[in-house]
Each structure stands twice: as structure tokens, then as C-alpha cells.
Amino acid sequence: MSTRTSATPSESAQSLYHAMSGLAGPLSSGEGTAPDFAAAPRAAAGEEPSVLILGAGVGGLTAAYELGRLGYRCTVLEPQTRTGGRNRTARKGDKLYELDGEGNSPVLTHTCAFDEDLYLNLGPGRIPYHHRRVLNYCTDLGVSLEPYIMETTANVLHSTAGHTPPGQTWRNRRIANDTRGHLAALLSATLTERDELTGPLRDLLRKFGDLDEEGEYHGSTRSGYDEPLDVHEFPRPAPPLPLAELIQSEFWKYRFYQPVDYLWQATMFQPVGGMDKIVHALTERITSEYDVSVELEAEVTSIDLTGDAVSVTYRTGGQELTTTADYCVSNIPLPVLKQLTLTGFSTGFRNAMEAVAFAPTCKVGWQANRRFWEDDHNQIYGGISWTDHPITQFWYPSNDYFSKTGTLTGAYNFGDHAEDMGKLAPADRLRLARDGAAQMHREFREKTTVPQDLGVTIAWHKVPHQLGGWADWDPADPDHQLAYKQLLQPEGDGCFYVVGDQASPLPGWQEGAMMSAQYVVAQILGLLPRTAPETVQVPDAVFLTQGL
Secondary structure, three states, rough: OOOOOOOOOOHHHHHHHHHHOOOOOOOOOOOOOOOOOOHOOOOOOOOEEEEEEEEHHHHHHHHHHHHOOOOOEEEEEEOOOOEOOOOOOEOOEEEEEOOOOOOOOOOOEOOOOOOOOEEEOOOOOOOOOOHHHHHHHHHHHHHEEEEEEEEOOHHHHHHOOOOOOOOOEEEHHHHHHHHHHHHHHHHHHHHOOOOOOOHHHHHHHHHHHOOOOOOOOOOOOOOEEEOOOOOOOOOOEEOOOOOOHHHHHHHOOOOHHHHHHHOOOEEEEOOOOOHHHHHHHHHHHHHHHOOOEEEEOOEEEEEOOOOOOOEEEEEEEEEEEEEEEEEEEEEEHHHHOOEEEEEOOOHHHHHHHHHHOOOOOEEEEEEEOHHHOOOOOOOOOOEEEOOOOOOOEEOOOOOOOOOOEEEEEEEEEEHHHHHHHHHHHHHHHHHHHHHHHHHHOOOHOOOOOOHHHHOOOEEEHHHOOOOOOOOOOOOOOOOHHHHHHHHHOOOOOEEEEOOOHHHHHOOOHHHHHHHHHHHHHHHOOOOOOOOOOOOOOOOHHHHHHOOO
């Protein structure tokens, strides 16, 4: 057994400690400096500590990467037939499973029938530029990145509540610029007293809202033209949407301003060829260059901390095996972990597992046999359209522009919408998603353009070994204050640790999973203390994942 000691955090690791403990605040972007593991001493030959890593999600693979390159002997136990966890990219032939209506046996929901060169990210789909860990690992692993477009001015907003004209949508550019113009005109009209700022302010408002010389707003080319360009005459600006209609639409409640929030951005990154390229690269590195083995279809059933070493029992190949290690790092989602037989765990840890639920969330993917969104009518090249229909949002691909076919994310929802959609049979989910998509794009009425049998759906809260999208942390819940702090501390005298975005200030993000893994590795190495601060700030999962 290795000696487990506690240490005072070094200056280089202090920012990570603050971010992971919540001291950086619940809206942390994850920009904290990572510990310098490259400078950490390697395990001495013949004395390499052993580590069992439970779950090959992004957090577990990252822990294996950092410990493996320092000479720790790591074994990753993964119950599924693949690595990656919620980092899941659907490709031709992939089989998707969910728990049956009773929440018990897994049943096959889809065999993906996309064309050979097409794919769709069913889990994480974008990487903000300030998620430095994800970007750095991509650089180190040789994962090529390309821009992910979250917003274009051609994206649309649709409301089923009658705020937009029936059967019509509003373009992003019209909502954004007409709202700005109307508000600028209203503010300009209040400038009745002159001082040294009145003139510059009035000039600012004129430029800001594209007002006329009298400070009035009558429309702007920023919102588009009323007719296409013509060689005989220059078209007029599109008539402005009335301010009253804009206010009645409540467009700001449908995540309209999410792309300008620092947590997202209008332009981010995605791996070329699918998000699972990160998983494949991590898996290849740890198994080919480090002393790490990955056992697939190995389902953990019990964990025992009462002996001199961590003891884990798991099922594989029709038999039950038990193995021990100096350390155990669990990437198992909490709703799954609490169902296992756990021995030697504290009451506080058991309470923490019970305290936080995992959020329901659904996605729908479509193959389109014609990239209609790029045609002369739509002119959409990436970005997201928003709706109050249960599908919530509609993603256009940020890759392979001007090719013949493509895939679309036809739903990504949360809360009650996700719960209700998840209760539907997969075929009924697709029908619901098609209904929502057709209200924004009439092409969805044509099943030759978007074939029904090429659609896929996933309800993450029904996926075996996952049971949810992310830890639904609520900073207003006092039980979550105790639970979040508890998960930042090891069990079993420093031998059992929890990793994943579930134990990070960024639930639902790969950056959070990698941050958590680095935090736990630093604790194991003695670079960070194993006791969390007296007060921690709980992440606001709804804001961090939904922008509300």
C-alpha cells in the first residue's frame, strides 16, 4: 500500500483548488490554472501504486491519462461496449439502448442508419474557447478542431403561442436589430437636457440603433432587405417589426441572448469528424503508451473500503470477479453509484448521493438528404434556431458546407419537456420532433428530404449506466451545499474519489469532467489537500447548462 498524506496546495495549483471547491463562484468558466503534473515525480519502479478507475467517461479517461503517465498502474472498468460515457457520437450501425418502461431492462431503441460519412453528437457538441483543459488535451492528443457556429443572423425564432405570425418565423437579425433600433429611439427621445455628454450620447444612439437624423427608427439594412438585390434598383430595408409585437413575443425568454453569454459564444470549436474523436484519442494514448488497461463490458456491482485496499466486484463475460487497488477513482454517475452495494462509506457520502438528482434531457438527430437550410430561401450556415415547441432548439451543422447531405440536431430539451418526451416511444418522439421542426422548416413535411427512418433519439435519463444528463445542482438548496462539499473529499482514508462534471463547477461540460479529474489526481499526488474548505459555492446547473 502507498502512503496517503495530505499537503498544502502549491501556488501553481491554488486557482484549481479555488475553482474546484467552488471558491471561484458557481459561474466559474473553468479557466483556473491546472497543476503542473509534468513536474510531479513518477512512481518508483516496482512501487507503482495501483488505481481502479470506474467508468470510462471523459473524467475517468482524463484521470487515467494523468496518473498513467506518472507511472501509476491503472485499470479502467467500463460497463458499456465503448468508452466515452455521455460523449457519444452516433454513426452508421451504432445501436442505442434505453431502459424499458419499468426502468429495468435495456431495450434497443435505434440502429443508426445515417450514411457512412455522416454523424451526430448526441452528448456534448461544442467547446468554448475558455475551456482550456479540453483545448489543451486536444492539442496534446492531436485532435483536429474546427469552428462550431452557435449563432448566425439567419437563424430563426418560432413561437407556437401566436406571438409570431402563424406559419412564419422571425430571423435573428430582425429581432436583434429592430429591438435595438426601437430602444435606441426611445432613449434618444429622453435626451432633453444638454450637457457635455448629450451630443456624444445622441450620436452613439444614432449609430447603435441605426436611427435617422431626428433620432427615430424606421428600419435598418441590418435587419435585411424587403426584396432581393436587383440590378435596376437597390432594395429598401425590411420594414421593422413593431416594438409591441417584439415585446409580446417575449423572445428573450427563449435563450435568444445565450450566444453572447461568456459561458457560450457565437463561435466555438468542435472536433473534426465528431466529438468522440477526443474519447478515441484519450483511449488510444492511455492504452498504448501508459500502463493502463481498459476492460469493456465490466459492470461494477460493489465497492468495499473496509480492508487495507479498495475492493471492487464486477461482472464480466458471465462471471463475477473481485479486484483490489491502492486507490479507486469513480466516474460512475451518482444515480448509478448509489444503486451499488457500498461498504465502508460515510453517512455524509451516502447523503450526498441521495441529495442531488440528475437532470432529464433529450436529443433528436436527423439525416437530411438535401441541405435545404443552405438553399436560396433559408441561407443558414450553422447556428441554432429557437422555439417554444417542446423540441426547444434546432441545430444546423457547422461542417461540410455545400455538400449533398447532412445531419441536424432536431431537439435538445430539458426539464418537463425532456421528461415528457422521454416517456414517449422512440417513434413517437420522432413524430413530435418532426412536428416542431416542420413549424420552422416546411421541408420537414417531405419525408423524402428528411426520412423518418433516418432519425435517432436519446433520452439521457433513461440510458443505462448514465440515468441523466448532469448533476442538477441548485445553490439555493442547503442539502446541496453539504453534498457538493462532500464529493470534493475522498472516502476510506483517502483511497476513494469521485470525478466527473458531477463534482465540478461546470456540470454538463467536458471541461468540468477534466477539471474534476485533475483535482482528484492532485489530491492523490498530495498537491492539494483532501479536505474541502469550510464554505463552498454550489454550481447553478440550470444556468450553466441552459442559460436561464
